[in-house]
Amino acid sequence: MRFISSENNDLIKKVKSLKLKKYRELRKEFFVEGARIVKEALMSSAEIKEIIISEKASENEDIAETICMAIKLGCDIYTVSETVFKSISETTNPQGILATIKMADYDLEEMIIAKSIDVCKCDKYFVILDEIKDPGNMGTIIRTADAAGFNGVIVSKGCVDVYNPKVLRSTMGSIFHIPINLSQDLSYALKEIKTQNIRVYAAHTKGNLYYYEADMTQSTAIVIGNEAFGISDKTMESADELISIPITGRAESLNASVAAGILMYEPLRQKKLCK
C-alpha cells in the first residue's frame, strides 16, 4: 500500500483522464467507484490495474471488507487524501474506493460459436443494442441480460459508451458478469450470428408478430433500437422477424430498458414452460 500525496501524480492524472471517453479508448482502461461495484470487479475475471482508497475509507465496514479482499488478491493499492480522492471521483459524496480496470472487449466469434462440450446449455441468447443513447437504459439492459442468463451483449458503434460512469453504475455490477462485444459493424455481426443458426428478432412498434408468438426456445438474438427512432433500416433488413409488444393503452411507446426486459424474459418463460 503506497501513499500518493499530490494531484500531480501520474496515476491520479491517469484516473482523471479516464473520465473522458477518448482517453478510455486510448488506454483501454476505465474505472468503477464504490464498495459494491469494486467488490464485484474483484470477484470477477476482470483485470484490475489499481485500487485507490481515501485515508478514511476503511472506517466504513463494507469498504474495509472490499479492501481486505483486494489485499488478499495481491492488488496494487494506493491511499490518497480525502481532497485528492474528491478530485478524481465522479460523485459528490465519494465512498472513497475506486478501481481502474482493463477493458475486456469480447471477440464476436468466440462469443457466438456454441461449444459442443456445453451440451445441456447449447442454446445461446444475445441482446443486440442498436444506437442506445441513454446511459441509464444501457446499464439497465446489461443488468437485465445478466439476470435473464443471457450469453452476451453486442453493442453497436453508435451507442453510448459502455464504460461511461452512469452506464457502469446502472449495471449494478453486471458489467463484470456478462461478455460484451463492441461491434464496429453491426451488419457484419448480424450476418455472423445468423450463420450460427441464431434467430434474430428485432423489436419494432410495427412488428407483425407479438413477442409471445415468436419461438424463442432455441438460440435467439433480440435487437433493441434507439430510444427515439427504433432500429435502423439496415438492421430491420437483416432481422429474421420483427416483433412487437402490444400497446393497449394510450402511451405511444415503452421505455427502451422496459421493452428490452419484457423481451429478454420471454425465452426464459418459454423454456421453463416447455419442461
Add this chain to the structure above:
Amino acid sequence: MRFISSENNDLIKKVKSLKLKKYRELRKEFFVEGARIVKEALMSSAEIKEIIISEKASENEDIAETICMAIKLGCDIYTVSETVFKSISETTNPQGILATIKMADYDLEEMIIAKSIDVCKCDKYFVILDEIKDPGNMGTIIRTADAAGFNGVIVSKGCVDVYNPKVLRSTMGSIFHIPINLSQDLSYALKEIKTQNIRVYAAHTKGNLYYYEADMTQSTAIVIGNEAFGISDKTMESADELISIPITGRAESLNASVAAGILMYEPLRQKKLCK
C-alpha cells in the same frame, strides 16, 4: 393572451412555489413543461389552470401547434419574457411552454369497483407501488401501466411525489392517461381491493410462484416494492401470493421499473393466448 413582465407577479410566484412538494399539496396543483406533455394534458380530461409561454416559443413549430390547441380550447394563456420563463423553468434549456394543472386524485372505490355495464372488459388490472423512491422508476412504471392497458396506479404514502417534475417527465404524458390514487393507508387499500375479488400478487425475490405460473387472466393487482428493501411486511401479509421473476445469471436483482414491466405485461400475454 396577457403579458406578464415581472417575476413578482402572483402567477409567476405561484409557479415557482409549485417546484416544492409542500406547495403542490397545499394548492392541489402541479405544472408540466414542454410542448409534448402540455399537448397530452390539453388532449386529456386534466383541468388546466394556466398556460405560460415565452415570447419566442411560438417560433418553434411543435410549440406553435400546442399554443393553437390551447387557444381553441379557451385556456388562459400568459406570455412572459425569456428571462422570466427561465426563472420558473425546471430545465436548463426551456422550450418555453408550461401548463399549471389541478391534481386529480382518483377515489379508490370508484377506481376499483367494476361497473356492470362494462361487460366485455370486466377484468380490472392495477399496479400498486409500495415506497418506490426513484422518480425515473415511478414515471416509467406509470408509462408502462398505461401501455399495458392497466386501469389504475395506486401509490403508497411513502413513494416519491407523483407530481415531482422528474416523475412527470418519465411518464411521457401517461400521467394524463391513467387514473392514479394516492393512498394514505395501503393496508386499507389492499383490503378493499380484495373484497372486489381482485387477486393481489406481490413481487418478492423469494416468491414461491414464478410470475408466469400465476393466473392473471382475471382481475389482478401487482404490488411493486421499494428499490432496496422490496415490499413491506404488512403488504406481504396482505398479498394473496408472492410472485418472483427468476434470476438465472449473477445479477442480484432487477431494476424496479423493468421488473414491473415484465409483471404488468404478463396478464396481457396470458389473456391474448387464452383467446
